[in-house]
Each structure stands twice: as structure tokens, then as C-alpha cells.
Amino acid sequence: MKPATTLLALSLVANAALAAVFAFKPALAPPAVRDWFTRGPAEETAVEAGAATSSSSATAHAASPAAAAADRIPDKFWSTLDSDDLPTLIAHLRAAGLPPHLIRAVVNAKIEKLMRPRAEALAASLSNTPFWKPDPRSSINNPGFFEQYNQLYRDRSRLLRQVLGDAAFAGTGAEDFQQRRYGGIPKAKIDLVERIEADYSEMNSQLRAAQQGIILPEDREKMALLEREKRADLAAALTRQELAEYDLRTSPITSRLRTPLTFMDATEDEFRSLYEIQRKYSDRLYPTAGMVPSPEMMAQRTAATQEMYAEIKNALGETRFADYARASNSEYQQLYRLAQRDNIATDVVVRTYNLRDSAAAESGRIAADPSLTTAEKRAAIQAIAQTTKAQITAALGPTTGNTYAQVARWLPMLERGTPISIGIDGQVSSRSLPTTSAPPTK
Amino acid sequence: MKTPVVLLLGLSLAGNAALAYFLVRGASRPDPGAAVSRIAAAPRPAAAATGIDPTVWPAVEATDLPELVSNLRAAGFPTDMVRAIVAGQLEESFAARRKALDPDAANRPFWKTVAPNPQLQLAQRQLYREYDKMLRDVLGDNAEPTDPLQSAFNQIAFGTVPAAKLAEVKAIVRNFAEKQSDLYSAGGIVMITTTEREKVRELEKERDAAIAEVLTPQEYAEYELRASSTATSLRYQLTTFDPTEQEFRTICQMQRAFDLQYPSVLAMGALTPEQSATMRQRSEAQKLLTDQIKAALGPERGEEYVRSLDYNYQQTARLVGRLELPAENARQVYAVQKEFEPRVAELRGNRSLSAEQRNQQLAALQEEATAKVAPLLGGARGLEAYRLYGGTWLRSMMPPPPPTPAAARK
Numbered sequence: 001m002k003p004a005t006t007l008l009a010l011s012l013v014a015n016a017a018l019a020a021v022f023a024f025k026p027a028l029a030p031p032a033v034r035d036w037f038t039r040g041p042a043e044e045t046a047v048e049a050g051a052a053t054s055s056s057s058a059t060a061h062a063a064s065p066a067a068a069a070a071d072r073i074p075d076k077f078w079s080t081l082d083s084d085d086l087p088t089l090i091a092h093l094r095a096a097g098l099p100p101h102l103i104r105a106v107v108n109a110k111i112e113k114l115m116r117p118r119a120e121a122l123a124a125s126l127s128n129t130p131f132w133k134p135d136p137r138s139s140i141n142n143p144g145f146f147e148q149y150n151q152l153y154r155d156r157s158r159l160l161r162q163v164l165g166d167a168a169f170a171g172t173g174a175e176d177f178q179q180r181r182y183g184g185i186p187k188a189k190i191d192l193v194e195r196i197e198a199d200y201s202e203m204n205s206q207l208r209a210a211q212q213g214i215i216l217p218e219d220r221e222k223m224a225l226l227e228r229e230k231r232a233d234l235a236a237a238l239t240r241q242e243l244a245e246y247d248l249r250t251s252p253i254t255s256r257l258r259t260p261l262t263f264m265d266a267t268e269d270e271f272r273s274l275y276e277i278q279r280k281y282s283d284r285l286y287p288t289a290g291m292v293p294s295p296e297m298m299a300q301r302t303a304a305t306q307e308m309y310a311e312i313k314n315a316l317g318e319t320r321f322a323d324y325a326r327a328s329n330s331e332y333q334q335l336y337r338l339a340q341r342d343n344i345a346t347d348v349v350v351r352t353y354n355l356r357d358s359a360a361a362e363s364g365r366i367a368a369d370p371s372l373t374t375a376e377k378r379a380a381i382q383a384i385a386q387t388t389k390a391q392i393t394a395a396l397g398p399t400t401g402n403t404y405a406q407v408a409r410w411l412p413m414l415e416r417g418t419p420i421s422i423g424i425d426g427q428v429s430s431r432s433l434p435t436t437s438a439p440p441t442k
Numbered sequence: 443m444k445t446p447v448v449l450l451l452g453l454s455l456a457g458n459a460a461l462a463y464f465l466v467r468g469a470s471r472p473d474p475g476a477a478v479s480r481i482a483a484a485p486r487p488a489a490a491a492t493g494i495d496p497t498v499w500p501a502v503e504a505t506d507l508p509e510l511v512s513n514l515r516a517a518g519f520p521t522d523m524v525r526a527i528v529a530g531q532l533e534e535s536f537a538a539r540r541k542a543l544d545p546d547a548a549n550r551p552f553w554k555t556v557a558p559n560p561q562l563q564l565a566q567r568q569l570y571r572e573y574d575k576m577l578r579d580v581l582g583d584n585a586e587p588t589d590p591l592q593s594a595f596n597q598i599a600f601g602t603v604p605a606a607k608l609a610e611v612k613a614i615v616r617n618f619a620e621k622q623s624d625l626y627s628a629g630g631i632v633m634i635t636t637t638e639r640e641k642v643r644e645l646e647k648e649r650d651a652a653i654a655e656v657l658t659p660q661e662y663a664e665y666e667l668r669a670s671s672t673a674t675s676l677r678y679q680l681t682t683f684d685p686t687e688q689e690f691r692t693i694c695q696m697q698r699a700f701d702l703q704y705p706s707v708l709a710m711g712a713l714t715p716e717q718s719a720t721m722r723q724r725s726e727a728q729k730l731l732t733d734q735i736k737a738a739l740g741p742e743r744g745e746e747y748v749r750s751l752d753y754n755y756q757q758t759a760r761l762v763g764r765l766e767l768p769a770e771n772a773r774q775v776y777a778v779q780k781e782f783e784p785r786v787a788e789l790r791g792n793r794s795l796s797a798e799q800r801n802q803q804l805a806a807l808q809e810e811a812t813a814k815v816a817p818l819l820g821g822a823r824g825l826e827a828y829r830l831y832g833g834t835w836l837r838s839m840m841p842p843p844p845p846t847p848a849a850a851r852k
Contacts, residue, residue, distance in 0.1 A: 004451055011454035072501045077517035080494060095494040105530025109522050116590065123594035131598065131668045132690030134681040140760075141681055149591070171537060173547075180552040214764040216827050249552050258555040271553040337558040403637060 084114060086163045100167050104160075111159050118152055140213040147209030154202060181249055185242050192237045193246070200230040252286075253278045263327035263336060264320070273315050274324070281308045309424040326353060329426040334407050342400050352395045356410055356422065359388045363419035367433055377433055378417030385414035507531070507580040521584050529577060536573050543569065567623065583609070599669040602661065610656050611665075618649035643705055646671075667691065672698040682759045683750035692738050693747075700731045749776060758832030761824070771818045775828075778818075779835050782811045786839055801840065808839040 074080075081096055083089040089110060093103045112119075125145060126136050134141040137149075161169070169175075182190045203226055211219050235243055248254060253275055261271055278285075284304035287297055313321040326332045332353050339349045366372065366380045389411065393401035405411055410420050410428040418430045502517050504510040507528060514524045541547070543565050544556065556562075578585045596612075603611050625641055650670075654662045667673055673694050685693065704724040732751070736744035749755050759772040789795070789803050815836070816825045829837050 008451040008454055011451065011458055014458050015454060072498075073513055073516045074495075074498060075516060075518050077495075077498050077502065078514075078519045078523065092492050092494050095492040095496060096499045097496050098499055099534075101534045102527055102530045105526040105533075106523060109526035112589070113522060120590045123590035126591070126594035127597055129598075130687065131601070131673075131677075132685055132687045133677070135598070135674070135677050137595065137598075138678065141678070171534070176548045179548075180550070183552070212760065212764050214761050214827060214831055216764065217823055254553060258553060262554045262557050266553070268551065268553065271551075275553075337560075340558050341560045406637070 084110075086110065086159070090163060101171060104164060104167065104170075107164060108156075108160055111156050115152060115156055122148055122152065139209075143209040143212050147206060150205055151202075154198070154205075158198070183245050183249060185238065185246065189237060189242065193234065196230065196233045196237065200226060200233075248272075248275060251275070251279075253282060259333065260324060260327040263333065264323040266324075270316065270320065274312065277308060277311050277315060281305075305425055306423075313424075325424070325426045326350070331407060331409070332426075335404050338400050338403055339396070342397065344396060344400065348395055352392055352404070355388050355391055356408065356420075356428065359384050359410070359414060360420045360422045360428070363414060364421060364431070367419035367431060374433060377419075381414055381417045381419055381433075385411055388414070507576065511580055522588065525581060525584055525587065528580060532573055532576060536569060540566070540569060564624075567620075571620065600665075601668060602664040603657065604661065607656050607661075611653055614649055614652045614656070618645055621645050639706075666698060667694055670694075670698060672701045680750065682756045683747055689739060689743065693735055696731060696735055696738070700727065704728075749773070752776070754779065754832045754834060756832075758828070761819070761827055761831040765820050765824050765827075767818075767820055767824070775815050775818050775832070778811060778814045782807065782839075783835065786835075804839050808836065811836055811839070 081089070081092040083092060086107060090103060090107060093106055098106070122145065129136040136142045136145055139146040178190060182193065185193065204223070207219065207222055207226070234246065238246060254271075257271065257274055257278070260266075261274070266274075281304045284300050285308070287301075309325070312324060316324055332349075335353055336346075336349055338344075339346070362384050363381045366377050366384075369377065372380065389405055392405055392408075395401070396404060413420050413428075413430045417433065419433060420428050420430055422428055498517070502510075502513040504513055510531065511524060511528060514527060519527070543562060547556070550556070574585075600608060600611065622642055622645055625638060625645070653665065657665060667690075676690070676694055676697060680690070680693070683689075704720075704727055706724075732748060736748055738744075739747050755772065755776045758775050759769065762769060762772040762775075785807060786804065789800060789807065792800065795803070812825065815828065815833070816822070819825050819828050825833075
């Protein structure tokens, strides 16, 4: 063998040996080819195929600074952090220096993974439902599924809170929510109240699932019992003053009042005054769910509404009562939202809304006018509709004006020539036009 | 022969030199394993207790998301954890911007809510879309969570769409949902007037046309049977009817053609005279359609189908189920309803009776009907529930008390 050939053979063997060292210890290989040694050519192809859906920037990164950073990263790092025991996992993540928001993200994902078998069992029940059968996700068609589904999410949330404490929801706006809901109640008591709320919410949810969308008399008793017990637990946990504050913040009355109070930009005193008045009437206005209101109950409700509005008017005074009545009216709320879209000033909105008052008054005057025949009254009321519509369009512009005209249900009444009246609660009702058979003397 | 050998020898020696250089360079770099040992001995109690190397995470974390993904993968994080961390990081980076959009949120009094603000809603939606796009850009298909329940939900709608076309169809549906959400928000959420409904219908047409282009006619027909608004509402509406697959296909096909020809004009607000006319036309056509479906199903099932469309019957059937009574009882209660409805109508139309006489006779009729349905519902308990679930006709036999005149505002 010639010397050059011998040298070539030795050099090739040396190359092979050096390559074998890189294959055995990829960390020693240059970054540009390290992945090749790490994964091997077959796996590399698969990874590329998988990464094809990611952005091109991600691909570009893999070969440059990211790859350089990856040089310093042990490829088994996750396995040193991972644990199915959540406190251990959290301890590992904290020790590794992950920030709280990422610890929460990882723990949440781990809980999801741990509860996956339950989710899969539920999913199997969905997958087995033929497409022509009722939607298995419906709470009415499939209350059992719905409840298990809710329970799964409740358990996940509970576990997250259990293992992470307040950090579970830090930075998610949960603190603001607690402040709004519980005000000055001490933190330890808030935790207790939240547990009470969660427990009763779960029991109520199970009860509703068992009802299958049909509330029987005994269900009402059970719901009332749960409500009484919850109340007793809250009363035991809170002082009288704290309980009153809790009621003020969590009551359905407050929920109903929030939108009107926002629209009228109410003060806290006005809110407290309205809350107290509404609380007095709530039993008559909102009887127990699942009961058919008798005609007597309906009459009581109507009377209670009238009385309540009169009392509110007395408490707020004429001007603010008008603001409240308007802000409580769904038609005004819709008009306000429309106007917001088109940056129309609030005073224009108020003036436009008040057009219905003048239209109602005028239609009433015409209806009572003995000098007009029925046909003349009808025509005069129809003319009011046209005039009012034109005023609405002039004030709001054609687009918003036309949309509002679709929402204002009293306009078609006037267009039919029917007089309207507006109750103290802002509700519009049509009045019958007395028939005049013979033309009166003019 | 001599020249190629020399050339190969030169190349091979250069290779030796390069490989040797990288080997020496690589070996002189700090060894991550050694770093672990060094830091493990460092005074960091948590790390010491857990044996976790606190120097690794700083090398993994990166503000640049593709780099973060690359590092997480290099560190052996599984796909679900990569997604969780990237989403968590994105959330954090968006939190300040989200807060800046509604800076008063934290100080808003508890008795108030956020005032309507279409600009704010638009900005919030845009921010969410930006977040979603960034997540998809960086994670690709892995941006979608692998929640089995979500997959099962998707299976209901997209079960027959071929895998190769799935992403495209889902993207079309997502795009439509975004446009629809923009439209509703622009109107103020609760404001769905006939104008908005018309625009939504146009969007639906666009979406369906786009999906039909992606799928073959056969695939599209199967998709419609599962995901169209007609199929979705039929699945709910036909619960009591309990159709077979063939019956569902027949009904859905006929109803779909009808829905496309006579779209609903129901919306908030008053109808224009044209819309009222369209609605009357639709109502007439619906009667015709019901007859056609009834004929297609045959006499017995056709009858059952018509009965199942009645909301009172649907409610009664559910009540009977809840009371654990035989399903047949629901049919018998419904038969009582059908027996009494014409008798009530006749009494109400009888002008020869005074109001008092009419009310007396209606009360007697109500008593007679109640006596018939009560045993079918298992007695007083079932009857009380029936007044709420299915028994509206029984309750409304008597005229309502005269309305209390509304107090004048001024």
C-alpha cells in the first residue's frame, strides 16, 4: 500500500472515531449539527414535519440564538421537575425559579392531566351518541352528563386552590372580584364564606341535575332548606354587620340594580336607598322559582310595582327618579348602547327617548277629544307616529334612528292609530280607541 | 489515480482538523452536569432540598416565544406543558395591556357595572385575537388544547370532515364566529334587530359557501346533518319524537331546504309590513312542510311527529318522565288537551252567553278537564307541576283578572 493511501485510511478512521464521540456525547458537537446527533436522522425528519405548522420564525430560531441557549439546557430537565404529587411538583418548580404565573400554568396543566381519565370517560359518553339523537351536552336532555361535567371543573378549580392557595388566582383579577364581592370582610372569613358558597353551589347544582328541568313541589322544599342552611352557616361565620354588607353586595336585588345605577351614574347613598326600598318589595315582586303565579299573585305584583315606584320617587326626588325610571327601562338601555356606538351625546339620547312621553300624552288627548270621529282620531294618532319617527331620525341620524325605531315597540301602536299610555314604571301599554259611530257636530 | 487519492486525503485531513477543533472546544465549555453539581451545593435552601438546579430555568426562559418553545423542547417538556407555559407567559405579557383598556375596573363601585362601550369591547376582542394568533403562530396545531371533552364536542360537528380538510373548515367556522361577534357587539349585545339578523344571515351564507367549496357535495351534506343550525335545533326539537337515523335524515333535509328558503325574521323590535307579510308566508309554508314531513314518515310516526312539535306535549312528556309514570300517560294527557281545546273555543265564541255565564261554564270545563288529567299525572303532586310544565292550556281556560289600571306618571 502506498503511503498516501495508508494516510487516507488512517485519516478516515480518525474522522469516524471523532464522529462517534459526538454521537456518544452530542453536547460536544457544534450547535449547528448537535440536534442531528441528539435525535438521529429519522427523528429529525419527524420533528421537522411536526414543526412545519409553527411559524417560520420559530424554525429560524432553532438554528441560531435559541439553539445556542439550548446548548446549556439539560434535555432531562423536565423529568427532574415533574411529579404527580402536586406539592412536590410545586416545590420543584419554585426551587427551579419559575415565576408564580408559570407555576400556576404548569400545575393547572398537570391537574388537567391527572383528571384526564375522568374527562375521557365523560367524552366517551358523548362520542357514543349518534348524531341524530338529542345533543348530549344539553343540561335538559342529559342532566347527568352536565352535572358530571360541572363537577369535573369544580374539582379542578378546588384542587388548584387547595395546592396553590391565593397564588392560584393571583393576577387573574380574582382579588378585584373578592374586593367587590366581600368588601371589608376579613380575609380569613372570606375564605370561609367562599367555602360555604362553593359547598352550597355544588349541592344546588346536584339538586338541579336531579330535577331534569322539572321542579316538583318537593324540590322547592329542598331548595328552600338549602337556602336556610346556607344562611345559617353564613350567619355563624359573619357578624351581623358583615352579613348585612355581604347581602348588600351579593343580593339579586343589587345584581338587578347595577345596570340602571350605572346608566344614571348613581351615588352610593342612592344605591343604598334603592336597595332598601326594593328589599321590602322583593317577596311580592319575585316569588319563589318554580311556582305558577296565581292571578292573585300577579295582581299583587302589579300593585307592589306601583307602590315601590311611588316610594322610590319620594326618596330620590322628581329629577333623579326620572333618571332612575329611564335607566331601568330596557328600551332606553338599548337606545343608549346604540348611541354609544355612534358617539351620540347623552342629552340627545335622553331627549329622543322622552319623545315617547309627548307622543303618549298627545295620543291620549286625541283619543279623549269628543270633537273627532274614530277615523279622524286614528288618522291623527298615525300622524303623531310619522312626526315622532321623523324627530327620532333627525336627532339620531338615519342609521341609529331607524334601528331605534325598530326597537321602540310603541311606534307600531301609534302607526296603527292606537293611543298609548306610559306607566310609572316606564312600561308602555296601548289603550282602546272608543268607537264613535256618528260624526259629532263640529 | 494519484490525484484523487491526494484530494481525498486533503479533505479527510481537513475533516480531522475540524472535528478535533470542535471536540476540544466542546470539551472546554462548561459542562451543564457539572454546573448542576456546583449549584446544587450553593446556598439555596429550596433547591438544596429538592435537588433542582436553579441555574437551568434562567437558561430556559426567554421573552422571545419561539426561543422559549425551542428551549422548553430541548429541556424535555412535553407538548401540554410547553403549551401551558407559553400560554401562561403570553397571558402575563397581555395582562397589563388588558388592564390598561379598562383602568377603572378595579375601582368600580360594587353597585355599578361596566358602562356600554363598543370601543372598549372592540379593543378587548382585538387583544384576544392578537393573543390567539401569537399562540397559534408559535405553537401551530399544538396551540389547540387536547382536552378530550373538547375533542368530543368537535367530533359532534366535525366528525365526518376528512382529517386533511379539518383545519380549513375549522378556520372558516372560527372566522365566521369572529365576524358574528363583531356584528353583535357593534349593536350592543342585546340589540339584535332585523337589520343585524339580516347581516348575520349573509355571513352564514358566506360561511356555508366557503365550507361547501372545501368539501365534496357528499361530505358537505353529512356536515350539514351534524353542524347546520337546522340540525342543531332539530336535535333539540325532536327529543320527544326520538327519531331513527333515517327519519332524522329525512326531516333534516326537508327542514333545511325550508329554512334556507324562509329564514326566520324573528328579532328584537317591531316588524316592517314587508317582514310581517314574509312571516305570514313562512307560517303558511311551515304548515305545508309539516304535512309533507308527516306524509313522508307514514301515518303512525307522522302523527307522533306532529304531536312532538307541540311545546305543551314536550313539556308533559318530560314531566311524566320525571314523575316516573308510563310514557303513554303523556299521550293521554295530550289527548285530553285536544279534546277540550275546541270546546273552550266554542264557549268563548258563543255570543249568546253573558260574561258571567261564560265564566261559569269555563270554570266547569276546567274542573272536568282537571279531573281527567289529574290521575294520569299521579295525583295532586303531578297536577301542580303540570300547571307549570305543559298545562298552560288548562290554566288559561279562565280569563285573566282585569288589568289594574297603570298609575299615571305625572
